[in-house]
Amino acid sequence: AQTVTQSQPEMSVQEAETVTLSCTYDTSENNYYLFWYKQPPSRQMILVIRQEAYKQQNATENRFSVNFQKAAKSFSLKISDSQLGDTAMYFCAFMKLSTGNQFYFGTGTSLTVIP
C-alpha cells in the first residue's frame, strides 16, 4: 500500500519570503509520479506541479519548485516570493502507474501568507 505523509499541518510565511512544505511517501513501486495540489478557500483543487520519479531533475513551475529525493522518498515543495494568493491548503499526492492511475493524498498543509 502507498502512504503519503505531510508532517506540517499548518505553516505561515511573510509575503515575498520563501517557504518549503514537506512530503514523504512510502511505496515499493519504482515507477510513479508525484504531484502537489493547492486548495484555496474556494475549495477548488488546482494542480501546482508534477514530477516523474524516473527524472532526476527537479520540476519547476515559475515560483514553485520541488526537491525530489527518490532514495529518501521525499518530495518537498518550495514556494518563492510568496504571495497572498498562495494562502491555501497544499496536498501532496502519489500516483501509482496502474490501471486507473490511482492517486493517494496526504492530509495537507495549511499555508497562510502574512502581509
Added chain:
Amino acid sequence: NAGVTQTPKFRILKIGQSMTLQCAQDMNHNYMYWYRQDPGMGLKLIYYSVGAGITDKGEVPNGYNVSRSTTEDFPLRLELAAPSQTSVYFCASSRMGQGAQPQHFGDGTRLSIL
C-alpha cells in the same frame, strides 16, 4: 471550458434518505474518480472508473454505488445516508496514458447528513 461539473454544490439529507451526486466531464477523459474529503483530512478514493461500463472500488467504498454508462458521466449514489457520510465529495477525471497525467477536479459537493 467546463471541465468537470458537479451538481449539486450543497445538500442536506436526513438519515436514511438516498441521493445521487452528479458528475460530468467534457474533456473525453477515460478515467474518472470519486473522493471524499473529511475535515482536516486529505482526499480518500471511494470509486473509480477506467471507462464506460467499468468501475472499481477505492479505499472507502462502503455505503456508495457508482455507474458509468457513458464516457462523460459518473454519478455517485448514496443509499441509506448515515451521519458518517457527511463530507465534501469531489469528482475528478484524467486522461489515460503514460506520463504524469494529472487529475482534473470538480468544485465539490458539500453534503450534510442530519
